[in-house]
Amino acid sequence: VAGKWRLIEKISNGGFGVVYRAVNVFDNTIYAVKVERELMQKDSALRNELRVYNNILRSDPNSSGTGIARIFHYGHVDKDYRALVMQRLGPSLEDLFQYCGRSFSLKTVLMLGEQMIQRLEYLHVRNIIHQDIKPENFMMGLANGVDGAIVYIADFGLSKDFESTPPFPHKSTAPQLPQGTTRYCSVKAHRGHLQSYRDDLECLGYVLIYFLRGGRLPWCGLRNGRPTMTDEEHARAVMQIKMSISVQKLCEGLPEEFARYFEHICALRYGEVPRYAYLRGLFWELYRSRGYAQDNVYDWSI
Structure with a gap:
């Protein structure tokens, strides 16, 4: 090259x-x-x-x-x-999740979550919407380098500039498949709406729950016993569950901070700027209340 x-x-x-x-x-x-x-x-x-x-x-x-x-x-x-x-980076969070037996501790998820919110805020301040938030698109720095504990956000192939005054920001284009990855994409993306800051953060919330529940989300496994289900049928079925499930049910059994995270995201209008410091603070206060050491030691480091 x-x-x-x-x-x-x-x-x-x-x-x-x-x-x-x-x-x-x-x-x-x-x-x-x-x-x-x-x-x-x-x-x-x-x-x-x-x-x-x-x-x-x-x-x-x-x-x-x-x-x-x-x-x-x-x-x-x-x-x-x-x-x-x-720049060469380390493994993706999905790779590390598999390495850890598809199980991340609450401590690791909180450390990751705080950094991941920071990465999204960094993009959003520059009017960039990622549009494909998933574990594969976050990577750690090289383990033997000075940035080994830093979370990197990657793969901007689907990213776009935020449109502050689009002609019809809430009009559905009824896509056959949503923009992004079906498992993690936002309800608005499923419905074909233009995405804004809230959508990236909604996707991130699904990723964090995926980590905490051993790789399971309420809409995972819909193809089991249905080998002929098309991608379009699967996407519609996932959308229906995401639209109907309550925040309380989605976050059942998790610390209340995760429900408060989703409540804030769900209340945002198109283009409304999230309270990033508030969201990071939810995770930081939970981290501190559990007495976790501030040591940058993740599950894969032990």
Whole structure:
């Protein structure tokens, strides 16, 4: 890539391309490289991701340390592929969740949750809506590095700029499939509404409950015994459960702070700015009340 990086091995496959581990041929430093086949210019997830990174860089030139990966190069590998060279990160939260036997302690979830809210606030202040919040899109820094305890937010392929005055912000386009990942996406996304700050935080709430309940959400397992269920039918069934379930039922058996988190999110209107400090404070006060040490020791570190 650009005569400077050599692809070593495939790290992961995604819906929008492939991620490789790469080495700088001049100093042997390891990087990550996202590669996408150049088919549709307009709908390029990689090009959209670069746009988001550039917006962040313009607003915050010293963005290192904020949980946003650094970008080093964007260009064509050959005439059929484009590549984005970026900072190498550690495993995703989904990888670590699997490593820990699909079980995270409350302490770990609270530490993650506080940082994840910070990452979303950082994006939202810059009018960026992520639109695909899920465990796979949050990654830890390298375990042996200075950022080993830092949560990074990644994959901006579906991200968009917030529209403060859209023509019909609440009009449903009745999509066959929601924007984002069905398991975690917001009710508004299911209904085809334009998404705003509240939607990213709603998705994050589902992710945290997923971690606390051993990988289970009330709408998981709907395909069991129904092998012919289409993706569209599955998405509609998930939406119906999300729309009908109460906050109390969703958060049953969990510390009350999680219900208060959802109550705040559900009360927000389109474009209304969440009280990020309040949401972080819910988790911090719960963390403190349980007497957990402020040691940055996660379940996978023990």
